[in-house]
Amino acid sequence: MADMITITRKELEDKLFRIFDPLHVSRDDSKLIADTLIQAEQWGVTSHGVLRVEHYVRCLQSGGILPEAAFTVEQQCGSWVRASANGGLGIPASCKATDLVIDLAKEHGIGVVNLKESHHNGAEGVYANKIAQAGMIGMVMSTGNPIMAITGSCEATIGNNPFAYAVPAGKYNTLMMDVAMSAVADGKVQVAKATGKLLDPGCILDKDGKPSVMPDDYLSGGVLLPFGAHKGYGLSVMVECMAGILSGAALTHDINSWNKTPGHCGNTGHIFIAMDISKMMAVADYEKSVETMIEQFKSAKKAEGVQEIFYPGELEHRRAAQVGENVNLLPSTWEKLELAAQYVGITL
Amino acid sequence: MADMITITRKELEDKLFRIFDPLHVSRDDSKLIADTLIQAEQWGVTSHGVLRVEHYVRCLQSGGILPEAAFTVEQQCGSWVRASANGGLGIPASCKATDLVIDLAKEHGIGVVNLKESHHNGAEGVYANKIAQAGMIGMVMSTGNPIMAITGSCEATIGNNPFAYAVPAGKYNTLMMDVAMSAVADGKVQVAKATGKLLDPGCILDKDGKPSVMPDDYLSGGVLLPFGAHKGYGLSVMVECMAGILSGAALTHDINSWNKTPGHCGNTGHIFIAMDISKMMAVADYEKSVETMIEQFKSAKKAEGVQEIFYPGELEHRRAAQVGENVNLLPSTWEKLELAAQYVGITL
Numbered sequence: 247m248a249d250m251i252t253i254t255r256k257e258l259e260d261k262l263f264r265i266f267d268p269l270h271v272s273r274d275d276s277k278l279i280a281d282t283l284i285q286a287e288q289w290g291v292t293s294h295g296v297l298r299v300e301h302y303v304r305c306l307q308s309g310g311i312l313p314e315a316a317f318t319v320e321q322q323c324g325s326w327v328r329a330s331a332n333g334g335l336g337i338p339a340s341c342k343a344t345d346l347v348i349d350l351a352k353e354h355g356i357g358v359v360n361l362k363e364s365h366h367n368g369a370e371g372v373y374a375n376k377i378a379q380a381g382m383i384g385m386v387m388s389t390g391n392p393i394m395a396i397t398g399s400c401e402a403t404i405g406n407n408p409f410a411y412a413v414p415a416g417k418y419n420t421l422m423m424d425v426a427m428s429a430v431a432d433g434k435v436q437v438a439k440a441t442g443k444l445l446d447p448g449c450i451l452d453k454d455g456k457p458s459v460m461p462d463d464y465l466s467g468g469v470l471l472p473f474g475a476h477k478g479y480g481l482s483v484m485v486e487c488m489a490g491i492l493s494g495a496a497l498t499h500d501i502n503s504w505n506k507t508p509g510h511c512g513n514t515g516h517i518f519i520a521m522d523i524s525k526m527m528a529v530a531d532y533e534k535s536v537e538t539m540i541e542q543f544k545s546a547k548k549a550e551g552v553q554e555i556f557y558p559g560e561l562e563h564r565r566a567a568q569v570g571e572n573v574n575l576l577p578s579t580w581e582k583l584e585l586a587a588q589y590v591g592i593t594l
Numbered sequence: 595m596a597d598m599i600t601i602t603r604k605e606l607e608d609k610l611f612r613i614f615d616p617l618h619v620s621r622d623d624s625k626l627i628a629d630t631l632i633q634a635e636q637w638g639v640t641s642h643g644v645l646r647v648e649h650y651v652r653c654l655q656s657g658g659i660l661p662e663a664a665f666t667v668e669q670q671c672g673s674w675v676r677a678s679a680n681g682g683l684g685i686p687a688s689c690k691a692t693d694l695v696i697d698l699a700k701e702h703g704i705g706v707v708n709l710k711e712s713h714h715n716g717a718e719g720v721y722a723n724k725i726a727q728a729g730m731i732g733m734v735m736s737t738g739n740p741i742m743a744i745t746g747s748c749e750a751t752i753g754n755n756p757f758a759y760a761v762p763a764g765k766y767n768t769l770m771m772d773v774a775m776s777a778v779a780d781g782k783v784q785v786a787k788a789t790g791k792l793l794d795p796g797c798i799l800d801k802d803g804k805p806s807v808m809p810d811d812y813l814s815g816g817v818l819l820p821f822g823a824h825k826g827y828g829l830s831v832m833v834e835c836m837a838g839i840l841s842g843a844a845l846t847h848d849i850n851s852w853n854k855t856p857g858h859c860g861n862t863g864h865i866f867i868a869m870d871i872s873k874m875m876a877v878a879d880y881e882k883s884v885e886t887m888i889e890q891f892k893s894a895k896k897a898e899g900v901q902e903i904f905y906p907g908e909l910e911h912r913r914a915a916q917v918g919e920n921v922n923l924l925p926s927t928w929e930k931l932e933l934a935a936q937y938v939g940i941t942l
Contacts, residue, residue, distance in 0.1 A: 549803060
């Protein structure tokens, strides 16, 4: 990948600090943002990585994200907490919710944290994976403003509401999945545009409700389609019911888009679920079964033309191992980062 | 539907009692089986209805299902229980797990029941819906023997591991979804065969790993494909991790197929999750938001050729309201029921 920009983790972190410092984001919160975005980049999930900083800066500058808002617990019933990000940054609030849900599960077995008045929080898989690394089963969901047509419709009716889970996988690290309910994620359309690629058929409708494979047709007023037709539709509704309504966050069209209304609190909702395996069996025994299953997958009979079968999360772990302490950024991501720096009057 | 066989709920229940009585299934358990299968039939989910009785009878007669096995709690940590069906019928054990998880959530807010040494339990949606009718969010998952190829493979590697959820929806009854992780469910292939229909492309591979649309190509040694490619694959693995491994049930190929080895305990696993909404907000307020969302869906701009947009579960509730106290059975289902009756030496 000769056209990628390679930078060390530490250097990138410093650049992010320099961007967020003048915006009154605490160093602790900036560190959480850096860790989360860099984890996504190292996994190769460029659509949910450093690309997003420019958006966060725009929202911070226009008052749609409050840099000093606290993460507060609003309600608690045993191992179930409803918390609020109070209009602050989505990533630091989600990191705090993740730590809290791990603590709740450690104490009670099962932990659940609902979070409202939050904002875009990057890749849900980062949080689910952190729960798995604590020896637990993690599940994370988030709402977003409507960008997807539900089955039978040709207009944006619901967010593409991502869903992630992760479980500890012993010598295979973790087994994890992080998917949007649309056939293609919004961020991936942006990456397709940046890299000059077409989309698969069945992923989007243009602004007139007609099928298209051109990223620009989505970006200029089009709409995403659910994956697996009514199944993706039904799952996006589940996320709205669990991460949105149950959290007390905004519902569908009341969620503010950071693109269209960066000056307003997104009020997205999230849910974090953790199950402490050790309460029911030795984590090593659980991991042994996961390893056995992974080995069955890897040795299954391959379809014609397939070189290797991957377990969920394997490609991400492999990419992260390859880059080590480095991060490879797409040139378009670097440009966005330079733009963010320019907004706050610095050069990278 | 002139070719359907219409029977009252009561008459059908009596016929089921007459089939299960000689097999030493208690009247209470037979009632739970009848209620569960009839609910699926009334929803129009024929693939998970009375069709299945013939299988259950074969397993009972060959010792693969123990009619008098008890549902036992094996382990408890707060609101989280690991239970066993001890090789008994899947439906009664799942009904008991559903009642238990509702009680756990009533007491603690969140309840989770893992169930092992179970068997086929019909439609997961029936249990999730029962949890929703108690004013809670319900989530249910089940493992099954491998009948689906994972992404990159052309042989059966994992079950199509169904997933269901349901939430209370006020005047719209409940919002619910029950889906298999395959592009088409095993039972639906059987219904396609019975009704002489072809499958959609991308649903199955034949025994040589070649794509096909003929139901028989799956039924004679073929394999199902995941829905949404790697997304359906990843979700089927999640179900295996949560409903199977975490329950202490058999893993993938160790799960016995009721078709191929009816004389052995299936040892499928299930997980039942309930969240008592009232612990965090008034259920009426929750339902109000769900109603608003449903009304947004119903009034969304329709795609060309679409008459009406449905919320998840709407078609099922509508079909159930239409039949009232009746059940409409497919002729092929009726034949299977007659076969089951014949096995136990009675006529219907």
